[in-house]
Amino acid sequence: MPPTAPAPSSGEQLPVRTAAVWAALDPVVGAGTQLRVLDVGGGSGVFAVPLARLGHEVTVVDPSADALATLQRRAQTAGVGDHVRGLQGDGDLLHELPLGSGQPGTDDSGGYDLALCHSVLEVVDDPSATLDEITRALRPGGQVSVATANRAGAVLARALGGHPKEALALLEDRDPAPGRTRPARRRFGPDDLLALVTAAGLRPGEWRGVAVVSDLLDAASGADPEAVRRLELALAGTSPYRDVATGLHVLATRP
Known part of the structure; x- marks a missing residue:
């Protein structure tokens, strides 16, 4: 299927922070080959809709019915409603969901070519179980894009925001707000993330920092978005800058 509409790449009309x-x-989604994509926790389609506009078939799994309704509205508005499917469910229970496309004549036996797991491992009951489920949903040679919150970035953000006690708690891997009613979001270091990915039977590539500087800039700063984008890309794979980014990202492959 050709793209329904011109789809943006990483340098065009997409949030600087991502x-x-x-x-x-x-390189994976822009190679001209139609992919079957599984977006776990993809919510309202921030990644799913641009991927569908590139010509890919995207299944989004999310526990929120409201988010999935927004996904469908966004996909219809973008002209790709037939190529985005929403399933309500949890990432650690993918085996209970009808992940096959259900399209007549479609061979679903090969699994997904690409999976997204963005801002999910912070909130699921068991990150290892979720990654295991995603790995099983991939075909051999398929890839998974994993993005998580970075502990070092959270420490820096709390400190710069004038909350040194919370920053210290995060540094020591403690809950910065222990009286809360909801569980604290997990934060990961690069070694933590790579260990999780490897334990799931995946082969990780090089990790990157996500939003190294964009989250530190005041919205009213007047900084040129394209200049910030170029800086983000330059810093994403460069230590020590990537070490204090808001998030971490790794693209891993199922052998």
Whole structure:
């Protein structure tokens, strides 16, 4: 299927803070081959709709019915409603969902070519179980894009925001707000993330920092978005800058 409409790449009309993620995905999703994509926790379609506009078939799994309704509205508005499917469910229970496309004449036996797991491992009950489920949903040679919150970035953000006690708690891997009613979001270091990915039977590529500087800039700063984008891409794979990014990203392959 050709793209329904011109689709943006990582350098065009996409949020600056996710530039590093799109830059890693571009060689995979922009190669001209239609992919079956599984977006776990993809919610309202921030990644799913642009991927569908590139010509890919995308299944989004999310526990929120409201988010999935927004996904369908967004996909219809973009002209790709027939190529985005929403399933309500949890990432650690993918085996219970009808992940096959259900389209007549479609061979679903090969699994998904690409899976997205963005901002999911922070909130699921068991990150390892979720990654195991995603790995099983991939075909051999398929890839998964994993993005998580970075502990070092959270520490820096709390400190710069004038909350040194919370920053110290995060540094020591403690809950910065222990009286909360909901569980604290997990934060990961690069070693934590790579260990999880490897334990799931995946072969990780090089990790990147996500939103190294964009989240530190005041919206009223007047900084040129394209200049910030170029800076983000330059810093994403460069230490020590990537070490204090808001998020971490790795593209991993199922052998």
